[in-house]
Amino acid sequence: MMKAWEWMLAGVLLSLGWDASAATERSAVLILGKAAGYQQVEYLPEGQVKVHFEYNDRGRGPVLDRTYTVNANGTVAASEGQGVDYLKASVQERYTVQGTSHTWKNAAEEGQRDLKGPAFYLSLHGVPEETVLLVRAALKAPGQRLTLLPSGEVQVQAIGTHTVQGTAGKRKVRLYAMTGIDLVPAYVWLDEDQRFFASGSSWNLLVREGFENTRDQLLTLQEAEEGRLAQARAKQLTTKLDRPLAITHARVFDPGTLAVEEDQTVLVEQGRITAVGPSAKLPVPKGARTLEAQGRFLMPGLWDMHAHINRGADGPLAIAAGITTVRDLANDEQALTSLITGIETGRDIGPRVIKAGFMDGRSPYSGPTKVFVDDEAEARAAIDHYAANGFEQIKVYSSTKPELVPVIARLAHAKGLRVSGHVPAFMTARQFIEAGADELQHINFLALNFLFDRVQDTRTPARFIAVGENAASLELGSPAVRDFVTLLRERNVVVDPTVSIFDDMFHNHPGHWNEGASTVLARVPPTWQRWLRSGAGGLPDVPKRPELYRDSFLRLVEFVGLLHRSGVRIVAGTDNVSGLFLPRELELYVAAGIPPKEVLRIATLGNAEVMKRDKTFGRVLPGYTADLILIEGDPTLLMSDVRKVRHVVRGDRLYESAALFRSMGITP
Template sequence: MLRFLAAALLAACGAHAAVAATRTDTITIQGNAAGTQTVDAAAGGRVHAEYAYNDRGRGDHITADWTLDDAGRPTRYEGRGNDYMKAPVEEHFSIAAGTASWHSRTERGEAPAAGAFYVPNNAPPEFLGVLARALLKAPDHRLALLPAGEASIEAQGSVQVDGRELHHYRITGLGFTPQPIWLDGEGATAAIVSGWFSVVPAALAKGLEPLQAAQEAADNAWSARLARELVRAPKGGLLIRDARVFDPRDLSVSEHTSVLVRGERVVRVAPDAALQAVADAEVLDAHGRFLMPGLWDNHQHFSDVDGLLDLANGVTSARDMANDTDAFLKRVARFDDGSEIGPRVLKAGIIDGTGEFAGPTKMRVDSAEDAIKDVDWYADHGYVQIKIYSSIKPELMPLIAARAHERGLRVSGHVPALMSARQFVEGGADEIQHLNFVVLNFLFPGVQETRNRDRFIKVAEHARAFTPDKPEVREFVAFLKAHHTVLDPTMTIFEDLFSGDPTAITPGLETLAPRLPPQVRRAMFAGALPVPKGQEEAYRAAFPAMLALLKSLHDAGVTIIPGTDALAGYQLHHELELYAKAGIAPAEVLRMATLVPAEVMGVTRDRGAIAPGKYADLLLVDGDPSRDITDIRKVATVVKGGKVYDPAAIERALGILPRPASP
């Protein structure tokens, strides 16, 4: 089937099967128009493209020129502009005397050019179409990639949209999962579609449903296969013997302890001597390793392989803090029925206002009537929390909170622009996402417009001024404690933003990055803010100041629950390491990542500790993270609902290299 479609496309397209002479695409984020891509093709394989989009004041703007050979491979590429966080981008690739050379902000290298395809770091989306067409021409539809890796392409069928037949392909080798792309009958790029970010001709912008449905079917089949291969359900019970069991309720560690699991729940926890061999129970010998309740990530946005990455790293419970209202609900249902690997997910529904900086959601409101309607929709669809976003009119915020509380939902969010964090809590918020909004409270009313990058930049400039000994800091910390306000600080985000070096690997991922597939690894460079001249010292001091603020909040008894808003699983481990770096005892950090979220979300009957009657959501760790929090990375075995997961097997399935052996 693939060879037939490829031959047909090549016959129709000729030697440079590429794009229409001039084409303008619409870029959408969560279905909302966010930017454009313009592609101009000339004779001789020369192409010029420009794309730009706005995502709440952030977003790439790239202008690029490239030339292709007769096989559709780039012989020259020049790109310039800015990345998502507005850091400058300049990238060059060329071939001379059979040698390919490239350099950009983060890479520089040379390699033999024969038969290889260079993948730029910050290319316009159209370059995915360039790769697809080159793969269709290549022997066995496979190409070596530069700087590293290999890609292949597979046909998935076709779909009729408005009388046009569009062909669905999946490219393997660019990420953890196959990358879908659509080509038309002449081989031109027809659409790049996802639930989050889509690039399509304006004529197709309203007809994406059949394309999304076809992609979803292929993705679901891939996920279901992995669920069959990577999950093991013991035939009888499961008896874990000789474990060192951590109890976050009193921070104790019980040596030589056994845990008996039947079905999805723990039925007994006892000393090894008191719990001998059990008929029909499979025995898992812990050999004295550390057994603890499953971790929580309290700030995720699920897509693609997040569920797999969570289970590979011991995350068995999570909160999704904003997502689409269609595919996401189906994904959670698959997590629950076992046809896709993922944690137990509690859902928070986002509501925002309108305007240039509105968030990535269809739930955008300007009136009390519409706001109440959206709260009710979320409540009716099993959500447990409302997340208020930055463009909500301040006068609507208390109305949303009141209705949410009336429907039994918690209320959290970004502090809306033109409000302070104090006003947000007084208006009924139970929780604040992101620690920068606590710092911004001290800058109010001088800084009120926080829908744009100022919510990061102003914090970077001024965070060092608000030390825990300052009266205004002590007073606000006491205010949060008195109001039982919960904080979801996402510290890894700010370490990354304020690192000052966009050419460095994202902090905390330095040892992981070399293990990742090559094209995934290239995306692991920091999303650091550009540092204005004269602000170098302020930026260097900003993150240490935020760690000190985090410690003062914890010491005052403010409830803190860890979340990432970043790479699933692995980055949660680093989030916990940052809490310990701030001075919080490792055992306390483990309690914050297990029991405390269960208490906050009202699910302690089922989660938060290893005890009879609770879900058998556990992880076995080589080491003792209650003493050295970095041992939390050494996850050996994960159990969710009595089913057993091998982290190493999950990583192999995603193309992640094995973890280095412990010394």
């Protein structure tokens, strides 16, 4: 006979959809389909859940242990976690609830909130299984809505049920959408017992062990739902320019001359600029749609030259921010092709995408790619494939053999492709350029050129830490630096500095966030605000030596200014969420001493010149593609005004920036 407490425990387990006979579950982390880590979940008596989660991404990646105590209604009564985050900073976190009092503490937060009714605390450094607990709890709540702690609300909706066949057998799985924890719905797959089955994207997927072969099927089904939402959003927020458009009474900035012309009218037809002239002299064609600028600032659309664009929020965010072209420097080829097709056919909203083919050598620290090259035959096959499939550039990565770089450069140049990338480990930036590279990604690799005696294996976060610890003492006026900069200029090497990512890396620490995050903090939803305020993304030693890391960051900014003044071409890219952080990249160029008008030229016509599109993109002239943005204010005087985009013309499509931002829960 079962005792009373045993009956009660059984009731709790059944209410949570658990089968006590299956006490342990493991799921595999797949980065572009390659095993990179795992999650292990143990179900213990008295409603406890014990989770271990870890993965390795080029020497980075979290290692987390969490324990949850779960109530009968699915909410969490207590949780505790420890380990390290993605950049190996220490994690200690605790949450408890007593009656209506919820308290939590982690490295960045210490809070308390009194709340009646069910609520769910989202860990600052949670594990995937926490999403399962959240879904279960929300499904039991009224309207499937649940208050989140510290703030926010989530709503969960079941999308559809499917049967998948894995090597471990057949399972019936259901897709759930969670609205309120990200800019667009987030998804998780659960099995018939409401156990974790899969979550993620084509880039990074966690899936139940024994069912790794269902990856493509799950992603296809999930992307169909994402595509349905994207198409509905595009239909609602895109104005198709099926007749001429007249933008009247605008202040027009042309990056080709750096001049701002007052009170201009720009005519657009079939996606191209047909006329530009004084509003008093240039008549508006009969039947044309009119956009009254009222003296606002009109300029070409911005470019982000270092993007990794994904399905969901990235495309609409870019357009909302006035970014009409991005260069994607590493992605899953199939997913990227599908996304581009959706955008170009009008089923999604997003910028034009220039594709770069990504490759790396095989090592324990290989980059996230399916394309590995360790000899000339593999390099030739990869380059031939990329050239035949619309890629315009080759990006090599840190595990590429140094002796293979000149071979890659020769093969790529023979196909008309540019060569860029990380400087491979055990190679200096000078050697990379002399081997034939046309471009360098990330300003830290330029600094590492002068730190080769301290760090040579740059496949791990050492490539960040060494720069943070030593860049402050780099003498930019030294003969060695001057000689290197001269080499860059004489070889017409392009630098893609992405200096804004070091704003995070060299400044953030628990409870302290950098100035760049402050510019978007109040605009984003509560979960994003919390993440930005947490100071996540900083290197582990920043709290110990914040002044040193700050000074190293400032030296990197100065290096960007030196490059520009020395005649080295730079391109503007973020390696981040384009629609939120490109303005910060441009502000840092101004901080480096580059005049605002020249910064705007870099971010438009200059980028187009590098990609050989300057005859059709990047200017406000008849015959040019009508990628245009209308701004409140004047970024030639105050670069922060570039955030105040009001309307975007992307060829034959017109968008209202505020409506796009609001569709993702962001204040314009």
